[in-house]
Amino acid sequence: MSKKNISFSSLIISNIVPLIFLLFSIAAIPLSGLTPTYLVQEMVTRLGRNTFLVLSLLVPVMAGMGLNFGMVLGAMAGQIGLILVVDWGIGGIPGLLIAALVATPLSILLGYFCGFIMNKAKGREMVTSYILGFFINGVYQFVVLYCMGSIIPVSDPELLLSRGYGIRNTMALPGLRQALDGLVSVEASGITIPVISLLVTLVFCLLLTWFNKTKLGQDMRAVGKDMAVADGAGIPVERTRILAIIISTILASYGQIIFLQNIGTINTYSSHEQTGIFAIAALLVGGATVARATIGNVFMGVILFHLMFVVSPLAGKNFIGDAQLGEHFRVFVSYGIIAVTLLLHAWKRRRNLLAKQEGKSEENREDDVS
Amino acid sequence: MFQAFHLFQMIRSSNKGERQISSNPLLSIKNIQKDFYGNKVLEDISFDLDRGEIVGLVGENGAGKSTLMNILFGMPVIQKTGGYKGTVQLNGKDICFRDPVDAIEAGIGMVHQEFFLIPSFTATENILLNRESTQYNFLVELFGDRLQKLDRTAMKERAIRAIQTLGVDIHPDTLVSEMPVSYKQFTEIAREIDREQMKVLVLDEPTAVMTESEASTFLTAMKRLAARGIGQIFISHRLHEILEVCDKIVVLRDGKVIKNIPASEATLRNIASWMVGREVGTTSFRRARSADDQDTSVLLSIDKLKVDMPGERVKNVSLEVREGEILGIGGLAGQGKLGIANGIMGLYPAQGSIILNGKPLPLNNPLESLKAGVAFISEDRRGVGLLLNESLKLNIAFTAMQVKDRFIKRLPGGIKWQDWNELDASAKEFIDRLEIRCTGPDQRVVELSGGNQQKVCVAKVLAMEPKLLLASEPTRGIDIGAKQLVLEVLREFNQRDRTTIVMTSSELQELRSICDRIAIVYEGEIVGIVPADAPMEDIGLLMLGNKLVDEPTHA
Numbered sequence: 042m043s044k045k046n047i048s049f050s051s052l053i054i055s056n057i058v059p060l061i062f063l064l065f066s067i068a069a070i071p072l073s074g075l076t077p078t079y080l081v082q083e084m085v086t087r088l089g090r091n092t093f094l095v096l097s098l099l100v101p102v103m104a105g106m107g108l109n110f111g112m113v114l115g116a117m118a119g120q121i122g123l124i125l126v127v128d129w130g131i132g133g134i135p136g137l138l139i140a141a142l143v144a145t146p147l148s149i150l151l152g153y154f155c156g157f158i159m160n161k162a163k164g165r166e167m168v169t170s171y172i173l174g175f176f177i178n179g180v181y182q183f184v185v186l187y188c189m190g191s192i193i194p195v196s197d198p199e200l201l202l203s204r205g206y207g208i209r210n211t212m213a214l215p216g217l218r219q220a221l222d223g224l225v226s227v228e229a230s231g232i233t234i235p236v237i238s239l240l241v242t243l244v245f246c247l248l249l250t251w252f253n254k255t256k257l258g259q260d261m262r263a264v265g266k267d268m269a270v271a272d273g274a275g276i277p278v279e280r281t282r283i284l285a286i287i288i289s290t291i292l293a294s295y296g297q298i299i300f301l302q303n304i305g306t307i308n309t310y311s312s313h314e315q316t317g318i319f320a321i322a323a324l325l326v327g328g329a330t331v332a333r334a335t336i337g338n339v340f341m342g343v344i345l346f347h348l349m350f351v352v353s354p355l356a357g358k359n360f361i362g363d364a365q366l367g368e369h370f371r372v373f374v375s376y377g378i379i380a381v382t383l384l385l386h387a388w389k390r391r392r393n394l395l396a397k398q399e400g401k402s403e404e405n406r407e408d409d410v411s
Numbered sequence: 412m413f414q415a416f417h418l419f420q421m422i423r424s425s426n427k428g429e430r431q432i433s434s435n436p437l438l439s440i441k442n443i444q445k446d447f448y449g450n451k452v453l454e455d456i457s458f459d460l461d462r463g464e465i466v467g468l469v470g471e472n473g474a475g476k477s478t479l480m481n482i483l484f485g486m487p488v489i490q491k492t493g494g495y496k497g498t499v500q501l502n503g504k505d506i507c508f509r510d511p512v513d514a515i516e517a518g519i520g521m522v523h524q525e526f527f528l529i530p531s532f533t534a535t536e537n538i539l540l541n542r543e544s545t546q547y548n549f550l551v552e553l554f555g556d557r558l559q560k561l562d563r564t565a566m567k568e569r570a571i572r573a574i575q576t577l578g579v580d581i582h583p584d585t586l587v588s589e590m591p592v593s594y595k596q597f598t599e600i601a602r603e604i605d606r607e608q609m610k611v612l613v614l615d616e617p618t619a620v621m622t623e624s625e626a627s628t629f630l631t632a633m634k635r636l637a638a639r640g641i642g643q644i645f646i647s648h649r650l651h652e653i654l655e656v657c658d659k660i661v662v663l664r665d666g667k668v669i670k671n672i673p674a675s676e677a678t679l680r681n682i683a684s685w686m687v688g689r690e691v692g693t694t695s696f697r698r699a700r701s702a703d704d705q706d707t708s709v710l711l712s713i714d715k716l717k718v719d720m721p722g723e724r725v726k727n728v729s730l731e732v733r734e735g736e737i738l739g740i741g742g743l744a745g746q747g748k749l750g751i752a753n754g755i756m757g758l759y760p761a762q763g764s765i766i767l768n769g770k771p772l773p774l775n776n777p778l779e780s781l782k783a784g785v786a787f788i789s790e791d792r793r794g795v796g797l798l799l800n801e802s803l804k805l806n807i808a809f810t811a812m813q814v815k816d817r818f819i820k821r822l823p824g825g826i827k828w829q830d831w832n833e834l835d836a837s838a839k840e841f842i843d844r845l846e847i848r849c850t851g852p853d854q855r856v857v858e859l860s861g862g863n864q865q866k867v868c869v870a871k872v873l874a875m876e877p878k879l880l881l882a883s884e885p886t887r888g889i890d891i892g893a894k895q896l897v898l899e900v901l902r903e904f905n906q907r908d909r910t911t912i913v914m915t916s917s918e919l920q921e922l923r924s925i926c927d928r929i930a931i932v933y934e935g936e937i938v939g940i941v942p943a944d945a946p947m948e949d950i951g952l953l954m955l956g957n958k959l960v961d962e963p964t965h966a
């Protein structure tokens with residue numbers, strides 16, 4: 042059990058998920074008929090657009106709280122920030138910054154609430170945060186659909202539904218569209234690189250690596266490994282867990298802002314809905330588990346997941362003559378991989394229980410965040 | 412040695428006079444009462460602890476020793492179960508801690524009966540848990556002190572210093588999960604030592620997981636701490652340790668302090684009888700084995716076994732165990748005696764061949780070993796494998812259900828159903844037989860005292876009705892009165908069901924009282940197998956690696 046030399050087969054087994062997706066993509070790329078230039082462009086764009094959202098998942102995993110659907114709350118906060126900024130007519134980078142400024146306190150509030158609830162449901166964090174997402178979605182709809190334009194002043198009638206209050210279903214982000222991506226973009230052999238978006242993502246990766254080395258990071262790891270021991274050592278367990286969730290929601294709100302400025306329009310009532318599912322699926326495709334996720338998993342996941350995303354509709358169309366099939370396929374894969382991971386996790390827990398009965402826990406092997 | 416120690420004590424007490432400015436004792440416990448949901452555990456406990464003094468706290472399993480220590484340390488479990496009555500004073504001031512952090516800040520340290528370590532953290536990280544050395548950076552101004560960066564180099568230095576105080580050799584980067592059990596305990600103690608402001612150290616059975624030589628290293632470390640003026644409360648079921656290191660002995664029974672006397676006035680025998688409330692016979696029983704028993708068939712045959720267990724490596728062991736016998740395995744710490752059972756069970760990487768009942772036993776596969784009818788009582792206390800939050804009866808039955816389909820009813824259609832009646836009955840039988848102190852089969856195992864949890868472990872393996880029982884340190888943490896009982900139960904199963912037992916123990920006396928033969932392990936190999944009534948000197952020589960010239964023929 043304490044074997045140091047990792048055999049080839051165990052290397053494959055521990056990376057089985059990314060490998061399957063890699064093989065799938067390699068098979069599907071020729072079928073799709075997409076050019077390499079196009080694919081690389083897509084990947085670069087999506088790296089700039091989606092990575093940040095996926096990064097927001099790392100901290101709660103480290104604190105032992107699993108893959109946190111609570112990030113959806115952050116996404117909603119980000120959207121509210123954007124809606125207000127559009128109404129106020131502030132464009133460009135200042136607009137994005139102000140949107141982030143508005144989203145931050147909202148995310149903190151929502152994150153606190155989410156963390157609070159999750160402290161009441163220790164060990165069932167993933168499901169709890171998922172349900173909580175639905176609940177807050179109701180609140181979000183109430184705010185955006187009823188309060189905006191009535192209680193919360195919205196000056197631009199263009200944004201409102203014809204009845205005079207409530208935000209429209211879709212909303213363009215005129216001054217904000219690609220404000221970050223376009224700030225400095227470099228063309229290299231026909232590929233446009235959104236330098237600033239990638240840079241911001243990179244800076245946050247560095248920040249996360251640094252965060253890992255702080256006292257708070259160490260505390261989170263301790264809490265994630267064993268709450269009782271952490272508690273005994275005087276680490277404020279519940280507070281630390283709440284902090285982990287707050288950090289995640291704040292990052293998710295920024296992530297959503299980056300995501301939407303690239304897209305250029307908001308689907309007011311649905312943009313945030315798939316954010317959680319897709320981000321979590323991407324992380325899992327990158328080889329992360331409920332108990333272990335690294336920055337490497339994030340990048341690997343974003344690339345592989347989105348490769349599949351781009352390739353599968355066309356591959357489906359060319360192969361079977363039905364683009365819709367590829368469409369269904371990617372949704373199926375997203376939910377499927379989450380379901381399978383949860384099952385695997387439950388199964389592993391059960392096996393560990395048995396192993397523990399025999400005198401030794403296997404848990405230690407599979408729960409480190411580096 | 413003993414005289415030197417007395418001298419040492421005298422020097423210490425003369426120092427005490429100077430240091431004590433006020434007449435207050437360091438720690439004073441007054442009229443403590445505690446009950447768990449109406450179940451009175453402590454009725455009226457009072458005693459004092461001075462600077463540099465070591466108080467030995469003894470009492471039967473479930474007497475309330477750990478409970479009292481939890482009160483001192485402000486463990487949340489006390490508040491959650493309704494708090495306590497009475498007062499505790501530190502330096503003459505009343506204290507009542509809401510949680511361990513308060514206790515730590517006030518200068519009280521505790522080494523828990525169960526390990527309080529994070530297995531996937533290194534020794535350093537565990538020793539300095541929540542007291543890490545950090546470096547300032549500007550973000551601290553914005554977000555607070557927790558954003559300071561860890562200073563790994565300084566942390567390592569501090570860890571090394573604490574480990575050195577104990578006089579052991581643990582590498583600061585070792586993962587706790589890869590340490591032998593006793594190292595885990597030392598790590599835990601090093602964590603307490605690192606605290607500068609520590610005045611009182613509470614040690615709840617720290618030596619239970621140690622072999623005798625490790626324990627003596629540990630006792631030396633305790634004396635060093637005492638010389639630094641730290642008051643210590645020491646709990647142990649090994650009474651000779653209490654006698655060796657303590658200044659004062661406090662005996663608990665039925666929730667009261669039965670005796671509070673200087674250690675010099677106590678003997679092993681009368682401490683034991685105070686604890687139990689009756690005379691404790693130290694007479695050992697030995698199995699009477701009839702002659703025809705001796706040529707039964709071989710149940711287990713081990714050939715060239717190698718086990719890679721950290722701290723207890725087995726290099727080359729070949730061994731035959733006859734059906735129905737009790738074989739003891741003894742040896743000094745770290746020589747590999749614990750590795751043998753762990754290797755057979757498949758818990759550490761092993762090589763070689765094991766034949767059980769005529770069939771080869773797959774190595775490195777615990778589940779297969781269980782299915783083949785091998786059961787294991789582990790020496791690793793934290794890993795002993797109790798589901799702490801589950802009921803006593805489920806714990807007793809769990810492995811038997813999983814592996815043997817015991818306690819399971821089959822409904823038509825192959826649906827499995829737990830047979831609660833049978834489960835209840837079997838749990839009750841074990842509770843009676845092993846005198847497990849509990850409120851009933853439905854009590855959760857966390858709520859049991861340490862020794863009673865160990866008894867549940869014993870019950871659990873017996874419920875599996877194994878062909879081969881590997882018992883490593885089966886009486887660890889069990890009080891002097893109940894030890895005999897547990898050994899008797901093991902012997903009874905051995906005779907009634909012909910369960911073959913391989914028992915590993917660091918206590919020779921225990922091996923001699925129950926085993927048929929004793930194998931002694933030295934440097935990862937068996938140096939000799941002797942009958943249990945072999946002279947002590949022979950066994951002693953074997954333990955030091957001297958092969959006997961004239962080995963008994965039937966060994």
Ligand SMILES: Nc1ncnc2c1ncn2[C@@H]1O[C@H](COP(=O)(O)OP(=O)(O)OP(=O)(O)O)[C@@H](O)[C@H]1O
Nearest residue numbers: 447472473474475476477478858859860861862863
């Ligand atoms: N959380 C709890 N809930 C209910 N009862 C408890 C709880 N903790 C301890 N007890 C009971 O209190 C009694 C004293 O337990 P304690 O752990 O203090 O014993 P101990 O003297 O340390 O014994 P040992 O030598 O076996 O460690 C036991 O009968 C135990 O069942």
Ligand SMILES: [Mg+2]
Nearest residue numbers: 477524860861
């Ligand atoms: Mg105890």
